[in-house]
Amino acid sequence: MTEINLQSIKQVNRNRVFRLIAARQRISKQEIAAELKLSLPTTTQNLNSLKDEGLIEENGTFSSGIGRKARAVSIVADFRVAVGLDITPHHISLVLVDLNGSMMDHVREKFEIADSELCYGQLAEKVRNLIDKNKIRPEQILGMGITIPGIIAFDKKTITSAETLPVPSNFCQILQEYFDFPCLLFNDASCAGVAEFWKNDYENQTIAYLLLSNTVGGAILVNGKPFEGMGNRSAEFGHITLVPGGAECSCGKRGCAEAYCSALCLSRKTDNDLAVFFREMNRGKEEYRKLLEEYLDYLAILLNDINMCLDCPVVLGGYMGPYLKPYIPRLSQLVVERSTFPTDGSYIKPCTCEFEAAAMGGALYHIEQFIKNV
Ligand SMILES: [Zn+2]
Incomplete structure (x- = not known):
């Protein structure tokens, strides 16, 4: 076996050890060795190098069983x-995400985005405030x-259209x-x-994500990676x-899914407040119930189209995601008929991932790139 192959096997093992600890949050050396089918000395060697670099730490002991208690690592x-920054025409959301993919802090506020130095300066200040508030050192930021809400070029920096x-x-x-630190640009739905893929066990699956906000977009994720298409604009479900x-x-054409979903x-109907809409409807407002029924009919057509593809x-x-949960049985019935x-x-x-999914996904890109190279 060549030197390079040995090196790459070592690298792969180290990465598997780190990923397993991250997935379990707390695990013993013995469990790692058993699960990854590694020898105890190899596992120890990997744990020592990860610990020396500050990537893992000891985290108490496991109390069950007899004999010596197994030490836990995290x-x-x-x-x-x-950092994840989601920008819409009138709002910004900022999130700070750690290596577990957990949200450490977040800010969501009204912000009128404009093409001016003043606006960019204010935006940068908000990012810095979040970083400073959490006492994050420069070397920690990936x-x-x-x-x-726009199409981004393959360089992850240039807006193609927004x-x-x-x-x-x-x-x-x-x-x-x-x-x-590096700033990269992404489509919000992707x-x-x-973020949805990260939170769930969709391993080795393709999933479609349908973003039902004030605009309608989407993503097709193949093993967790957005399918890009020829122009990095696949899964624009809203304009079917x-x-x-x-x-x-909003695109200027007629009859797009976005106009109905x-x-x-x-x-x-309720001054852009979905919570008020659903509250009123649940209190018996007939007009809103009919509107929702119509909405579900159109959404079922879109869902069936996506499923056929x-x-x-x-x-x-x-x-809409969290509000639609109680209506999934009704949607299922409608798509079965169709x-x-x-x-x-x-x-x-x-x-x-109900909260700040787009901003989370933007931050998770950097986290994933880092973990890939641990
Ligand atoms: Zn359209």
């Missing part, structure tokens, strides 16, 4: 952190993932000037899908035509 979750945001195509490079010549869409279809689980995310092929509709999945 990863040092804040050894490295990443980078920032910025997510927007009609709802008044910023130039080099927006990411402008923000980069304010920071020493990142929300990445549902009703030829129908309602006007965005959260605004319901929340425009991809035949994979479809996660309902975005602002489907050409036998299905029980169980491909429709609720989202589990």
